[in-house]
Amino acid sequence: MLNFSELYPVSNEIRQAQLLDGLWRFQFDPQEAGEKEQWAARGLPAPISMPVPASFADVFTEAWQRDYCGDFWYETDVYAQEIRPGQRYFIRFGSVTHRCRVYMNGVPAAEHEGGFLPVVAEVTALLRPGRNLLSVKANNELNETSIPCGTVLRRADGSKQAAGYFDFFNYSGIHRSVCLVRTPEEAIQDYDLTYRLEENRAFINYSVDAEGDYGVCVELRDRDGALVASAQGKTGELIVENPRLWQVRNAYLYTLTVLLKKGAQTVDRYDGKIGIRTVAIENEKILVNGQPVYLKGFGKHEDADIIGRGFSYAVAKRDFECMKWLNANCFRTSHYPYAEEWYRMADEEGFLIIDEVPGVGMMRSIANFLASGAGKSNGFFGDCPDVNLLLKNHKAAVEEMIRRDKNHPSVLGWSIFNEAETITQASHDYFAPLFDLAREIDPQHRPVTGVLEKTSSLDRCQCYPLMDFICLNRYYGWYISGGDLKGAEAQFIEEMDQWAEKNLRVPFVFTEFGTDTLDTLHKLPSVMWSQEYQSEYMDMNFSVFDRYAFVQGELAWNFADFQTGQGVFRVNGNKKGLFTRARQPKDAAYTMKKRWEVK
Ligand code: EVA
Numbered sequence: 001m002l003n004f005s006e007l008y009p010v011s012n013e014i015r016q017a018q019l020l021d022g023l024w025r026f027q028f029d030p031q032e033a034g035e036k037e038q039w040a041a042r043g044l045p046a047p048i049s050m051p052v053p054a055s056f057a058d059v060f061t062e063a064w065q066r067d068y069c070g071d072f073w074y075e076t077d078v079y080a081q082e083i084r085p086g087q088r089y090f091i092r093f094g095s096v097t098h099r100c101r102v103y104m105n106g107v108p109a110a111e112h113e114g115g116f117l118p119v120v121a122e123v124t125a126l127l128r129p130g131r132n133l134l135s136v137k138a139n140n141e142l143n144e145t146s147i148p149c150g151t152v153l154r155r156a157d158g159s160k161q162a163a164g165y166f167d168f169f170n171y172s173g174i175h176r177s178v179c180l181v182r183t184p185e186e187a188i189q190d191y192d193l194t195y196r197l198e199e200n201r202a203f204i205n206y207s208v209d210a211e212g213d214y215g216v217c218v219e220l221r222d223r224d225g226a227l228v229a230s231a232q233g234k235t236g237e238l239i240v241e242n243p244r245l246w247q248v249r250n251a252y253l254y255t256l257t258v259l260l261k262k263g264a265q266t267v268d269r270y271d272g273k274i275g276i277r278t279v280a281i282e283n284e285k286i287l288v289n290g291q292p293v294y295l296k297g298f299g300k301h302e303d304a305d306i307i308g309r310g311f312s313y314a315v316a317k318r319d320f321e322c323m324k325w326l327n328a329n330c331f332r333t334s335h336y337p338y339a340e341e342w343y344r345m346a347d348e349e350g351f352l353i354i355d356e357v358p359g360v361g362m363m364r365s366i367a368n369f370l371a372s373g374a375g376k377s378n379g380f381f382g383d384c385p386d387v388n389l390l391l392k393n394h395k396a397a398v399e400e401m402i403r404r405d406k407n408h409p410s411v412l413g414w415s416i417f418n419e420a421e422t423i424t425q426a427s428h429d430y431f432a433p434l435f436d437l438a439r440e441i442d443p444q445h446r447p448v449t450g451v452l453e454k455t456s457s458l459d460r461c462q463c464y465p466l467m468d469f470i471c472l473n474r475y476y477g478w479y480i481s482g483g484d485l486k487g488a489e490a491q492f493i494e495e496m497d498q499w500a501e502k503n504l505r506v507p508f509v510f511t512e513f514g515t516d517t518l519d520t521l522h523k524l525p526s527v528m529w530s531q532e533y534q535s536e537y538m539d540m541n542f543s544v545f546d547r548y549a550f551v552q553g554e555l556a557w558n559f560a561d562f563q564t565g566q567g568v569f570r571v572n573g574n575k576k577g578l579f580t581r582a583r584q585p586k587d588a589a590y591t592m593k594k595r596w597e598v599k
Pocket of ligand 1: 166167418419473512
């Protein structure tokens with residue numbers, strides 16, 4: 001259950017969510033002077049302006065600013081017209097990457113570890129009528145005790161350099177919207193829902209977490225606003241006759257209204273959209289409303305020009321339009337939970353989401369895909385400096401993600417890691433409690449998975465038995481036998497035949513396969529990096545997938561080109577997009593579109 005009104009902020013006749021986005025003040029703090037010099041109380045000594053939400057990196061023209069690693073501060077003025085008695089006030093950040101301390105008028109109000117989930121600071125006792133100073137001390141260093149994993153190197157000039165054990169730029173800042181939220185003193189904190197379908201009838205069991213000794217009333221309305229079911233009490237059942245189901249790419253959303261009542265008076269109210277649907281795994285099938293679904297889509301990133309990892313409705317809208325154009329129905333939030341707006345839009349559009357925590361970099365290499373291609377593997381859990389602390393942070397991320405996202409009909413399942421080291425007993429002992437936790441706290445008991453790369457091979461991987469469906473990242477024809485699609489195909493089939501022989505009776509989903517492709521390069525016959533090669537590679541992969549009935553999904557890597565760190569194997573970023581970073585299709589997008597029209 002949520003604490004301190006982490007629910008997505010809404011405004012109605014009782015609650016208020018005041019958006020604080022805009023141009024904030026900003027300052028780097030390489031000497032870590034901000035706390036000693038009381039920047040939170042006195043204001044930033046030499047601020048520049050900075051847009052919120054956005055990453056700070058790509059608004060700059062100097063490399064040291066773009067690549068800055070360490071402490072940095074944001075501040076803004078919050079104007080409170082009145083402080084109403086009997087109300088609680090919160091500042092809610094969609095995320096601050098990777099960790100932060102929040103101050104209101106110089107007083108610490110919250111701390112948060114992890115850069116991809118909400119941060120909520122209660123400021124009821126700190127907020128004054130009139131102008132208030134909201135300050136955030138943030139930090140974007142990477143280490144091996146928090147996720148995503150990485151380390152900090154020192155450049156020749158002594159400055160810090162973030163070195164992630166992962167293949168995406170370490171974008172940082174206030175990436176999502178910030179709100180001043182007002183709720184009643186005793187408020188609705190959270191609600192859980194589970195669904196059961198019978199012929200012409202849906203049963204929705206609900207449980208409301210609300211403070212105070214009030215009556216709880218729950219109402220369900222259809223798209224036209226007609227009341228279709230209601231119930232009383234903190235827990236109960238709504239019965240919907242002839243329900244309109246939420247279906248893949250054919251979504252239907254109802255509005256659930258939760259009311260806290262004192263006699264006839266409404267003390268609190270929260271409205272959320274919900275979709276009536278079930279998800280399940282049965283043998284080799286992924287079922288939505290009892291019907292098998294084949295997953296078609298992408299691993300994505302929150303990544304765009306200039307705003308970096310900052311949320312933009314325009315970018316998200318364009319991405320959904322492109323995915324719909326391709327006949328896709330699913331994406332994975334590789335490699336971290338995305339802004340909540342993505343899930344709300346997916347709910348509306350009927351997309352499925354594999355929701356992933358930032359459990360990435362649990363192999364000591366930024367290029368484990370290269371190492372594994374060469375048959376090398378990298379350790380992690382055996383010599384991680386403080387595995388208990390890492391596990392604590394990982395558990396917190398799993399818990400916060402599931403708490404935040406559990407009521408979205410779009411969420412199909414939870415991914416606990418991407419390409420971690422999984423071949424030791426230590427890795428099994430590390431991951432088993434995380435899988436247990438996810439199963440325990442999701443009221444809908446959605447499937448739980450992890451994403452395996454090549455070194456987690458069938459004979460060595462200790463973790464695949466933990467998974468409800470198995471996700472594989474495979475690059476036959478790129479990192480393995482690049483340029484030789486025939487040879488790559490044979491190797492791919494050889495591996496898949498081994499999985500087939502195991503007869504695990506669970507669905508397999510390819511969560512990554514792809515080739516770096518320059519949108520400017522054409523070559524006949526094809527070569528690696530050309531548009532022709534990307535299309536031929538996709539066709540080869542599809543022909544392998546189609547040989548195995550247990551393959552129940554294909555999420556290509558990546559939806560669009562995205563920014564990474566610098567290095568000899570990335571040309572200003574990862575170019576495996578089916579779209580360019582400006583969201584224009586490469587040739588292979590047409591290959592996907594054609595296949596997914598009929599698949
Ligand atoms: C790649 N391969 O090589 C991708 C990475 C990704 O970007 C992987 O999971 O195995 C990773 O993050 O393009």
